Amino acid sequence: MSFRLRIFVLVLLVASTAIGATAWLTLKLGSREVSQTLEAQSRHRTDIIAEIQRYGVQHGRWPGVDRVVGDLAERTGLHIQLQTAEGEVLVDSDIQANRPSGPVQPVAYDIDPLPVPRFQPSAAPASQRLTAGLAKINYIPKDLFGPDQERDNPAMRxxxxxxxxxxxxxxxxxxxxxxxxxxxxGLESAPYVTRDQLTQSPECLRKASERVLGDDYWFQGYWDYLVRCERLKPGEGMDVDLTNTACLRGAFNDTVVTSTAVPLLLYLGGRNTVEVADFGRPALLGAAGLLIVALAGTFLIARQVSRPVRRLTGASILLAAGQHDVRVRDEGHGELAQLSRSFNTMARAVQESEERQRRLVADVAHEMRTPLSNLRGYLEGLADGVIEPSRELFASLHEETMLQRRILDDLQVLALAEAGDLGYTRTPTDLAELAAAGVTAQLAVAATAGVTLEVEAAAPVWVSADQDRMRQVLGNLLTNAIRYTDRGGRVAVRARAEAGEAVLSVEDTGVGIAPGDVPHVFERFWRADPARQRATGGSGLGLTIAQRIVTDHGGRIEVVSRPHLGTTFTVRFPLS
Structure with missing residues (x-):
């Protein structure tokens, strides 16, 4: 079983067990919470409503009720929420306790903060009460908090x-x-204020009395409500019974509603917290078993992972220290074995890169040593008088110097290309025109070597490329083709569109390349015939630079060769 599959099975086992246990616990706790919530609601609902209504009556507004709600929630263990008639949440005990607001029951209880008047039966006969009430229908009390002068008239009281x-x-x-x-x-019923409150500030008492007693419109609204209430009773004509308790209560509420707090809706719910004791012994044992299974599975998998990881860590430290031949065991077919094989592949690549670097340094030293030795020998001979100076000698020395300069220039271009710093200016380029221009530039060299140059480009072939770099690539290919083609041979340059690609090929009838040497033609300083190339002045970097330029343009370069019959280099680009 692969490492990925083992992880998947373990996670699936733990997840399914956890989901099942969570569902069971949720149902159990949910049913218990509902039953406890309903029981607590039936036990405390009346007290909660009474205390909140009492607060509204005594304050006439709701600021500060959050403290009352918090105390009630703490005392009863219930989630208490107050909303306005429009559904706006005014107070939420869970939010006050810095908890997420939990669910509440959908049943709302009315909180109507209206004071309740005290009704006393009248001692006067009905006819006298009626006459007195009608005679004083516009009654306004003269002293709000003084002795009651209208004991016989319930409407006035x-x-x-x-x-x-x-x-x-x-x-x-x-x-x-x-x-x-x-x-x-200070009091829940009339006169609603205590003696201390009445005597605390005569100025505040005067201000309150004047504001109320001076509002004739407010008093007239009370009597108008009574008259309307009596006249709406069927079969009693226009008589007004000022002892009707229902009408008196309605008139009282209609009058004080302008001063009371707005009605609210009370919603109750359970607490939004879960304690360890709520789970019970079976649930705790199940959770402990699940934890043990998860820990055991994690330990086994971690143990299997840690061993190869430790080996990889040690090997990477040795590799960083310069020990490039270090390898790790890669037995098996799992992901960790693949990781070990990837590390070994990387280590081999690093080792090969290091070896190529050493070979490059050795090749550069070799390429520079022979010409410099020649220059040194001639210069010493000229200084000692052993060699006579001549124009031909100086021309030969100058040619050796230019060869070293070309090698250094090619190394600089190759270094820039491999570092990604070789800039390109891409423009629409016709490979057919480029082939014709490249052949024209090499005609003199080909004529000196006795080689025939041909170009075959029937139609324009457009690509997006740097024209100068493309000419450099074609120049390198033509130079090699002419150099390795004997006198009387032929070199053909072709440009065409083929299978959605732009193709540029250089074909010669030269000496060709041995099959074992073909994979090395693009390596730096590689020579199929070292003596011949050094004699003709090649740097050994032309094909390497050409391959890098073509690759940077999104193309590829291929070579096909047959010994003693010729070689064909083919460059392919995406069509523009």
Missing amino acids: TLKQAAQYRAGLVLVRCLGDVAGSEPAL
């Missing part, structure tokens, strides 16, 4: 309680501004 509630809110808010404390009514 109810109106006075409404006025006391409104004035009490104004009073406590004024007291809160003066003392810097939280404004709240």
Whole structure:
């Protein structure tokens, strides 16, 4: 079983077990949470509603209710959420406790923060109550918090309680501004304020009384509601019964609603936390077993991974220290074995690169040593008077110097190309025109060597390339072809489009290349015939540079040769 498959099986086993255990625990905890939540709601719902409503009645607004909700949630263990009628969340106990807001039950409970008036039965006969009520239908109390002068008229007593509630809110808010404390009514029912609150600030008491007693429109709204309520009763004509408790309560609520807090909706839910004790012993044992399986599987796989990794680490350290022949064992067919084989391949590539580098240094030294030795010998002979100076001698020395210069120039171009720093200016280039120009440039050299040059390009062949570099490539190929073709031979240059590619080929009838030497023709300083090439002045880098330029243009260069019959170099580019 491969390493990847073992990992997959282990992860699948752990994942499936974890998913099953999670589903079971979720169902178990969910059902338990629902039952506990419903039980806690039925036990605490009445107290929660009463306390929040009490806060709304005594404050007349909701700022600060979050503290009440937090205390209730902490005391009852429930998730408490208050929303407005429009669905905006006003307070959420989970968010206050820095927890994500958990779910709540879809059933909402009304929080109506309206004070409840006190009704007392009237001692007067109905006819007297009716006459008194009608006579004082525009009654406005003169002293809000003084003795009750209208004990026989429930409508007037109810109106006075409404006025006391409104004035009490104004009073406590004024007291809160003066003392810097939280404004709240001291009592839940009329007169709603305590004696201490009444005597604390005569100025605030006067301000509250004047604001309420001076609002005739507010008082008239109370009596108008009573009249409308009575007249809507069927079969009683236009009589107004000022002792009707339902109408009195409606008139009271309609009057004080302008001063009370807005109604809210209460939603209850369970706590959004899970403790260890909630899982139970079977769940804890299952989790422990799953953990043991995961740890054991991870240990076994880690052990199998660590061994080859340690070997690779040690080998990489030795390779970095210069020991290029280091290798690691690569038995098996798994991913780690493939990694070991990849390391061995890399180590061999590094070793071969190092060997090529050493060969390059040796080849450069060899190429420079013979011409420099010749120059030194001639110069010493001229200095000692052993050799007579002549024009032909100086021409020969100059030719040797130019050969070294060409070698150095070619090495510089090759170094830039291999480093990726050889710049190219790509333009639309016609290979047919390029072939004709290259042949023309080499006609004099070919004529001196007794070689016939031909060009075959029936139609334009367009590519995107650097024209100067393409001429350099073609010049190198033509130079080699002429150099290795005997007198009376022929060199043909062809440009054509073939199978979606642009093809440029140079074919000669020269000495050819042995089959064993063909793979080495693009190596630096390689010679099929070292004596002949040195005699004709080649640097041994032309084909290497040509291959690099062609590769940088996205093309490829190929060679086919038959000994004593000729050689063909073919360059292929993408058509423009």
